[in-house]
Amino acid sequence: SPDIWDFYKVSKNSIFGRESDSKRQSLIERYSKIKLILIDGEVIVDTICFIPYETTTDITSLLSHWKTPEVEEYKKIFSEEKIPLGNQFEVIKFPNNDKNDLCLKEDLTDLIKVDNYFVFLTRSGYLITFSKHIEKNNGSPVTYRGFNYKIPNREFNWFGHPMLANKKIIDDMNKKCDFPADGSYYNSYFYSECDLNELGSYFGEISETLFDKKKVIYQKGEYQYNLTKKQHKEFDLEIFLNIEKNNKLIDKLSIFKEKILESAAFSQYYYIDKNFKNVWLLNYVGSDETQSIEKWRHYKIDNSGYFKLLESISCKNRNRQGVVKCHNN
Template identity: 85%
Template sequence: MKKNCLTLILFFMFSIGYVHSNESPDIWDFYKVSKNSVSGGGSDSERESLIERYSKIKLILIDGEVIVDTICFIAYETTTDIASPLSYWKTTEKVEEYKKIFSEEKIPLGYQFEAIKFPNNDKDDLCLKEGLTDLIRIDNYFVFLTKSGYLITFSKRIEKNNGSPVTYRGFNYKIPNREFSWFGHPMLTNKKIVDDMNKKCDFPDDGSYYNSYFYNECDLHELASYFSKVSETLFDKKKVIYQKGEYQYNLTKKPHKEFGFEMYLNIEKDNKLIDRLSIYSWRILDSAAFIQYYYIDEDFKNIWLLNYVGSEETHDIEKWRHYKIDNSGHFKLLESISCENRDKQGIVKCHND
């Protein structure tokens, strides 16, 4: 986990290149894996394995392709045919087998459907390597047929992805560059980011989602890239970032063993410490990475902090805080939001402290 989390941080530092698509994508969410296989065989372990593999995967239809997020993509417009069950499966026996399982899943085949058959002779096809053999579209469903005989169904998301242009290049996406400032990132002033990040950042912090279409929707991506400057910059003593009359505001760093460090904002008057606050930190443990980000307003009257934890399963926002710096140079907590761990349904519950 330590190696993976360090890779995550380094990845943000060197992310390059992007292309714009003006097309708004259609998105399908994972719906279910069929209870039975077409042949009636299969096993519970096979089915559970498919559920675990695809439960967080989404399909994206854009620019004439179906992207199976983080897995593979399919040339949708150039390989799609309108087929009847008999023309597709060739024998009435096969048709009856598939009609039965589709009926069990309450997805009627009907007389026609869109069919995308994969090139079975292409050994390098990523979808085939995943055990996906065919893709069928019926109304608001995309259904994958698999080598194991199970159906993997995705249902259409009602709303499109905010209707705005999407930034992407193949399977790689890049965030906008913001000029770095030691004052931190202004995104943190909006406490609504807590719920937004908990919803959009539910993917593993192990590197497997670097190439996800939805990776760029998670604003932790931008924060990690932005604050990489803090990790890159070394200063042994104090870094003065603001002077106001007799008050000096400076930063100091404290290392945390091998993986991590902490940065403090110190308020001094006549070279004497009045107050200090830990504003930025990252620690890499065996099970997770713990990161804290910050923002200081230009008048040095307010500070916002955001804490999150990234594990091999997901990202969670742990805490959001808003401090005021009073006229005597002390930090006063104005508002705090704490969040519980993500539950089995993928929901993070937060509350005001």
């Protein structure tokens, strides 16, 4: 199984003694959501590059890795960062003089393992540290794997996706889907861990199977359950679940929405149980920065054909620590 290391920090100072807040800030922005994955003989800097990693790596002394003047500089900066740099440490070597190496193109020059830390050295002289012992509220994506609803290539049907019936998905998705919705993380090791991708693919079939005016999906005695749609604008679609009795509308509920703006995309997905007793809704927003759940709701359909809200959970925007806080309404 993979070994996951979280981004910890960028050193406050550079070994060159030249402070550059803009350079340090750019490194923080670049790596704050990145994780290191150790798997199958490689260190993967997620979405950025990878380095061959053997379990029998070189154990190096300070003086053999750095020249004499540099040793004191590195000892000083490691001390400032409270990372215990002993006389010996483990070195993960980069490919030599490979101009096409993606890690070198990112200005990463060395990777060393010290105690419970992986530390990248950079051309700008800053240290980028990853830690094994960070307790974060948003957890580690690799610890999660889905519920029993996981069926590969599930075919679309108008009842929606059963994943939504389990409210545990709210926390899971907020933890696992903290990456841009613009597709830039498509090659990420963690991309498949985000179930919003499965929902997006599943409900993407709606655009391929749209009906003209009304689609009847269930009939029981004098009660009919049908879907109607409303196209507000070119990229703004809404679908309603209607309950009719003897061709007269009793109640209706907006169950699907898709609104795409330049800054973000807003979606609402749904699931209707096969007995037409319950409806679950999930609202989420995706931008070029992150994805997160906005709201989850559970409705009961009573014996008279009316929708009754049983439970509603709302979530705030993701904070600076990457955490989404949710609460019952």
